[in-house]
Amino acid sequence: MPSISRDEVAHLAKLARLAVSEDELDLFAGQLDVILQSVASVGDIATADIPPTSHAVPLTNVFREDVVRPSLGQQQALSGAPEAEDGRFRVPRILGEEA
Amino acid sequence: MTNDLIHATAAELAAKIHSGEVSSVEVTQAHLDRIAETDGKVHAFLHVDTEGALAQARRVDEAVKAGEQVSPLAGVPLALKDVMTTEGVPTTVGSKILEGWLPPYDATVTRKLKEAGVVILGKTNMDEFAMGSSTENSAYGPTHNPWDLDRIPGGSGGGSSASLAAFQAPLAIGTDTGGSIRQPGAVTGTVGVKPTYGGVSRYGLVAFSSSLDQAGPCARTVLDAALLHEVIAGYDHMDSTSINAPVPPVVAAAREGLSGDLSGLRIGVVTQFSGEGYQQGVARSFEAAVSQLKELGAEIADVSCPSFDYALPAYYLIAPSECSSNLARFDAMRYGLRVGDDGTRSTEEVMSLTREAGFGPEVKRRIMIGTYALSSGYYDAYYGSAQKVRTLITQDFAKAFENFDVLISPTTPTTAFKIGERANDPMAMYKADLCTIPANLAGTPAMSVPSGLSDEDGMPVGLQIMAPALQDHRMYRVAAAYEAARGAFGGPSL
Numbered sequence: 001m002p003s004i005s006r007d008e009v010a011h012l013a014k015l016a017r018l019a020v021s022e023d024e025l026d027l028f029a030g031q032l033d034v035i036l037q038s039v040a041s042v043g044d045i046a047t048a049d050i051p052p053t054s055h056a057v058p059l060t061n062v063f064r065e066d067v068v069r070p071s072l073g074q075q076q077a078l079s080g081a082p083e084a085e086d087g088r089f090r091v092p093r094i095l096g097e098e099a
Numbered sequence: 100m101t102n103d104l105i106h107a108t109a110a111e112l113a114a115k116i117h118s119g120e121v122s123s124v125e126v127t128q129a130h131l132d133r134i135a136e137t138d139g140k141v142h143a144f145l146h147v148d149t150e151g152a153l154a155q156a157r158r159v160d161e162a163v164k165a166g167e168q169v170s171p172l173a174g175v176p177l178a179l180k181d182v183m184t185t186e187g188v189p190t191t192v193g194s195k196i197l198e199g200w201l202p203p204y205d206a207t208v209t210r211k212l213k214e215a216g217v218v219i220l221g222k223t224n225m226d227e228f229a230m231g232s233s234t235e236n237s238a239y240g241p242t243h244n245p246w247d248l249d250r251i252p253g254g255s256g257g258g259s260s261a262s263l264a265a266f267q268a269p270l271a272i273g274t275d276t277g278g279s280i281r282q283p284g285a286v287t288g289t290v291g292v293k294p295t296y297g298g299v300s301r302y303g304l305v306a307f308s309s310s311l312d313q314a315g316p317c318a319r320t321v322l323d324a325a326l327l328h329e330v331i332a333g334y335d336h337m338d339s340t341s342i343n344a345p346v347p348p349v350v351a352a353a354r355e356g357l358s359g360d361l362s363g364l365r366i367g368v369v370t371q372f373s374g375e376g377y378q379q380g381v382a383r384s385f386e387a388a389v390s391q392l393k394e395l396g397a398e399i400a401d402v403s404c405p406s407f408d409y410a411l412p413a414y415y416l417i418a419p420s421e422c423s424s425n426l427a428r429f430d431a432m433r434y435g436l437r438v439g440d441d442g443t444r445s446t447e448e449v450m451s452l453t454r455e456a457g458f459g460p461e462v463k464r465r466i467m468i469g470t471y472a473l474s475s476g477y478y479d480a481y482y483g484s485a486q487k488v489r490t491l492i493t494q495d496f497a498k499a500f501e502n503f504d505v506l507i508s509p510t511t512p513t514t515a516f517k518i519g520e521r522a523n524d525p526m527a528m529y530k531a532d533l534c535t536i537p538a539n540l541a542g543t544p545a546m547s548v549p550s551g552l553s554d555e556d557g558m559p560v561g562l563q564i565m566a567p568a569l570q571d572h573r574m575y576r577v578a579a580a581y582e583a584a585r586g587a588f589g590g591p592s593l
Contacts (some may be wrong), residue, residue, distance in 0.1 A: 056542020080434030
């Protein structure tokens with residue numbers, strides 16, 4: 001019994017902003033299913049009493065002195081932009097989506 | 100002469116350069132020539148920075164001539180994994196999505212190398228975004244193992260390790276999220292070290308899985324790795340997860356280890372990493388290493404870490420989850436590739452088309468696995484459970500280190516497999532990292548040191564040594580002692 005369907009993979013791809021092809025959907029559906037079934041075994045030993053670990057170094061709120069340090073200038077920051085205009089990143093239209 | 104220069108260790112080269120016996124330019128040129136001769140077969144490099152390397156070499160030579168005090172590895176060439184940003188020098192992370200990108204800044208590791216006078220020869224090939232165990236996932240074609248060109252050099256840092264094995268560089272930098280330094284080290288007969296998490300700054304390391312990613316040194320000898328370790332390690336205010344503590348004294352430990360005395364040292368053999376799935380030649384090489392460590396005076400006993408059996412599944416939930424979030428930054432807006440922006444499409448459409456065109460299949464698989472594992476309804480069963488397994492693995496390490504100074508295992512279950520052999524079977528590929536993953540999940544240091552060649556296929560085998568957090572020097576001492584006892588095991592002919 002597959003744990004993940006082709007439609008679910010299509011939905012995941014949409015969430016992840018990946019315009020995957022029909023062929024890829026077939027390939028990935030099978031592979032993701034195998035992977036997810038293999039990794040589901042974590043549930044075998046993860047009982048309710050065990051606290052989760054998100055990070056090997058338990059740190060919270062790392063602060064530094066509020067001093068000005070050198071950082072990238074506007075030109076450097078825009079140097080890798082696919083398109084820039086007037087010192088800003090130029091992007092395709094952002095309005096009118098998913099009305 | 101050239102032959103001597105490319106086969107010398109980094110420590111030997113540094114001594115010769117600093118005494119004026121040879122110039123860094125000569126040493127650098129010898130390695131550039133070697134790359135030109137051999138990289139058509141090996142493909143360890145994605146970019147060779149001839150001009151930059153020679154300019155740095157000249158600077159070191161001038162400093163030596165002027166009688167200035169130079170740092171211990173000044174003038175020695177190094178191969179840098181293409182996951183570290185280099186100002187004005189291409190950084191692709193093995194991906195089409197960053198093809199042609201010239202970073203506007205240096206990673207902290209890059210900066211430290213430059214400041215130490217290390218000569219960066221170029222950028223090495225890797226699995227795309229460091230996701231893989233064979234370097235076959237590079238968008239720019241695979242790297243070949245110098246010991247057998249039909250075999251993989253490991254991954255993700257296959258380019259760095261192959262460059263060492265091919266004598267193209269005496270030093271290299273790797274990054275290790277689930278074994279990407281140690282596994283390539285094992286299958287190419289080189290030394291690879293994953294320091295304690297937070298020991299080396301991640302600033303400028305293109306992120307894959309931030310709670311696991313750790314940069315570290317690669318070399319052909321333990322002492323060389325230690326020398327490089329001390330160049331790149333240390334607290335960095337640009338990485339809030341870097342540890343604000345003194346760098347472990349790894350060079351002193353490597354030198355101490357060379358005495359060959361491990362009397363009284365307690366070594367635990369992890370019983371989970373043996374048996375079914377372990378190649379006979381690997382198992383025999385490991386047994387021989389255990390015997391040699393005993394002869395050096397170490398006390399060796401088995402230790403069971405039952406939760407390690409669940410490290411692989413936990414890793415393949417945690418790493419994809421973090422990557423699905425990290426790689427959201429590749430949005431076609433601020434840097435990198437942009438595809439399909441014809442004036443009619445929306446930002447979201449351009450983003451989806453760009454990511455589809457720019458990412459390879461393994462990256463897409465992991466992004467989707469991560470997206471799934473983090474989605475509501477599945478979060479507790481997958482990501483949440485994996486985080487609990489992480490706790491159990493950390494506890495197993497802590498218990499084992501109550502009775503043992505270091506733990507050992509084979510670095511990989513098998514020697515290098517053939518290119519293409521596991522390309523269509525993600526789970527088979529993932530198993531290459533079986534023994535290396537627990538140290539990433541626990542944040543503890545671990546390294547691979549060559550244990551000779553497998554008697555079955557003549558391919559290199561690695562011995563993994565694991566230590567408690569911030570005790571990196573312990574494993575260097577053991578590795579150096581073992582290396583001296585093991586002796587030379589030859590090198591590949593290219």
